[in-house]
Each structure stands twice: as structure tokens, then as C-alpha cells.
């Protein structure tokens with residue numbers, strides 16, 4: 172299949188067809204307007220590809236997710252967060268020497284400037300942690316020139332990000348900031364900065380959760396990174412914008428909304444059936460948070476892994492959280508209900524993750540910050556791929572104008 176034809180106003184046009192390595196078919200419309208003066212229209216981009224990408228593959232119908240060809244199940248089981256971050260950004264799993272060098276670079280650049288800590292303390296106490304994180308990330312440009320060395324900016328951002336997240340946690344608990352460098356390894360050091368000590372169960376749980384969140388192709392925040400990065404602003408500003416996109420409750424903010432939903436159900440007596448009925452009622456303004464996905468029309472493979480991990484981790488930590496049972500009841504109830512079955516709505520990555528974060532003592536308002544910590548390498552990889560494409564151009568979609576046609580301004584005295 173190499174051509175598609177379009178007939179418009181009696182004229183037939185040939186359009187090139189692109190077939191991806193997993194057999195996906197794309198119709199190249201990049202010359203459509205110059206040849207037909209027509210554009211396509213696809214609000215929300217349900218059928219529109221913004222790019223070719225070699226980073227992450229999702230088969231939404233089959234519930235398949237892979238990072239650079241490696242199945243998510245294997246990535247989450249057998250690797251460190253550093254290995255998967257390296258894979259997603261530079262395309263291959265590091266060998267021992269490359270991993271040691273990468274870890275050494277992260278260690279070399281992990282400190283954050285003392286004035287940045289003071290800047291964080293000056294932020295309004297009521298500021299949401301995602302707003303604080305976004306502002307702190309873009310503030311890094313006040314301390315480090317965004318260099319022409321993209322890879323140095325990559326190292327700096329990843330290295331310092333965990334300190335910014337841990338700083339937010341410590342301050343939310345009224346605790347002193349713990350400087351990075353307390354333990355060997357990205358997640359181990361992050362745990363130490365968060366809790367003041369290491370803990371094997373917590374480190375293993377967070378390593379798995381961060382890996383599961385590393386990338387997810389052209390989601391809202393990754394597309395934001397490509398959009399903002401395409402203006403050739405620096406990587407720090409690009410990531411700061413992506414953090415704000417992730418904050419939304421329809422996107423990464425759903426992990427916080429899920430726990431708030433479960434708490435509401437628990438406070439109301441734990442009646443999952445009543446909540447599901449409300450989520451089906453369009454006038455209720457309520458959705459089953461953590462359910463549904465633009466791409467997955469089957470189980471989100473990450474949700475399967477996280478659900479299994481939630482059982483294991485709460486058992487290891489000896490935590491009995493009624494929210495987990497309520498979540499399982501909601502899942503069973505929804506998956507039997509024609510409303511959800513017909514619309515192919517399944518649990519997504521956010522449905523169970525908050526239950527683990529809460530068991531680890533992370534405040535609900537910081538759940539999406541944890542999502543951002545995991546997603547950072549993905550945002551970087553997506554931006555890097557876009558900027559390295561020799562055909563890269565600024566993202567600038569077109570529109571179909573439906574407003575008032577030509578008319579003259581009437582003087583105020585006559586209006």
C-alpha cells in the first residue's frame with residue numbers, strides 16, 4: 172500500500188502512504204493544503220499523527236506497550252530506572268560501562284543551588300506541588316545556561332529533578348531538605364532524600380512505578396513538549412510546560428482524582444454501584460477516574476502490572492487500605508456494565524497507582540509529581556527526537572474559521 176486517493180470537488184489527488192514498523196498506516200497530508208487548498212479537521216487529534224517516532228509503541232486494541240521494542244512487562248521487571256531512562260532517550264539499553272558513566276554523570280550534576288531551595292520556601296504554601304515543580308524547573312535556567320550541549324541539559328534535568336521532587340515532599344511534611352548523594356542509585360538516593368533512610372521495598376516499588384510511567388508516545392504532555400520544544404526554547408522551559416499539561420485531571424492528574432474518588436466512595440459507605448451509576452450519567456459531571464483511554468480499547472498493560480504490585484507492596488508493608496478493595500469492586504462492576512463495555516473503557520495507569528503512593532506515605536497532592544518524575548525521560552526523548560529530525564518545523568496547526576465574515580467597526584457613539 173503506497174498511495175491513497177482523495178477526490179475533492181471532482182478532482183482526484185494521490186496522497187503518499189507511510190507504513191510503520193508495526194504495520195500502522197498513515198496517510199501523509201503534509202502537501203494537502205498546497206495542492207488542494209483544503210485542510211483536514213480532527214479536534215483532539217483522534218485520527219491524526221503528529222510525527223513518526225521510534226520511541227514507544229502502543230497497540231491499543233491488543234493492550235500492548237513497548238519501549239524501543241522491549242515489552243513493558245520486561246522493562247518493569249528486570250531493569251533499573253536509569254537503564255530505561257537511557258534506553259528511552261538514546262535508543263539502546265546501556266551496557267555496564269555506559270550505565271556506570273550515565274550514573275556517574277547523574278551523580279556529578281545532582282545538587283541543586285541553595286538559592287533554589289530558598290526560592291521554593293518563598294512559594295505560596297497553598298501552591299499545588301505541580302505548579303511548584305513547573306516553576307522550579309524553569310527557574311533552573313536562572314542558574315544554568317541552557318547550553319548548546321543538549322545531552323548536558325538532559326543530564327542536568329534528570330539529575331536535579333529528584334531533588335526538586337524530594338524538596339517538595341520534605342517541605343509538605345515540615346521537614347528539612349536532605350541533600351542528594353546519600354545513596355548509590357537514582358531511586359535509592361531519591362528514597363533516602365524523601366524519608367531520611369533507605370528502604371528496599373519502597374525502592375523496588377518506586378523503581379517499578381517510575382519505569383511504568385517513563386513514556387507513552389504522543390500523550391497530551393509529550394505532545395506539549397514537542398509543541399513547545401519546536402519553538403526552539405530550551406529543554407527546561409519545554410519540560411516545565413509538559414509538567415503543566417500532565418497536571419490536568421484528564422491526564423496525569425487522574426491519579427490524584429482516583430484517590431479522591433475512592434475516599435468519597437469510602438466516606439459514603441463504600442457503595443461502588445452508586446458511583447458507577449453516577450459516572451454513567453452525563454449530567455452528573457462525574458467520571459470514573461482512572462478509567463478509559465484515548466488509545467487503549469483493552470486493558471492498559473501498566474494497570475495490570477500496578478494492580479498486581481499494589482497487592483504485593485501493601486502486603487509487604489503490612490498496609491490495609493480499604494481503597495484497594497473499593498477500587499477492585501469498581502473495576503469488577505464497571506467491566507460487567509454495558510456502558511463501559513460498549514465504550515471499551517478499562518482501568519488505565521492511574522487507577523491503582525495512587526494506592527501504592529499512599530501506602531508509601533506520599534501525600535495525595537504529590538501523586539502527579541511522582542508521575543512527572545517517571546515521565547521526565549519520555550518528555551526529553553520526545554523533544555530530542557523532534558529536534559533531531561532534519562525536517563523539524565515549528566508546530567503550527569491550521570483551523571477552519573467559523574466566525575463573523577468581513578464587517579466594519581461602528582463608532583462607539585453609534586453602537
Ligand code: SDX
Nearest residue numbers: 387390421422423425458459460461462463464465514519
Ligand atoms: C493518562 O494519552 C495517554 O497516553 C495518557 C496516559 C499517559 O501515560 O500519558 O496514558 C496517562 O492520562 C491516562 C488517562 C487518565 N485520565 C483519566 O483516568 C480520566 C478519566 N478518563 C477520561 O476522562 C477519558 O477516558 C480520557 C480523557 C482518558 C480519554 O478521553 P477521550 O478519548 O477523549 O474519550 P471521550 O471523553 O470522548 O469518551 C468517550 C466516551 C464518552 O461517552 P459518549 O459520548 O460516547 O456517550 O466514553 C465516556 C465519555 O463520556 N467516558 C467515560 C469515561 N471515559 C470516557 N465515562 C465515564 N467515566 C470515564 N472515565
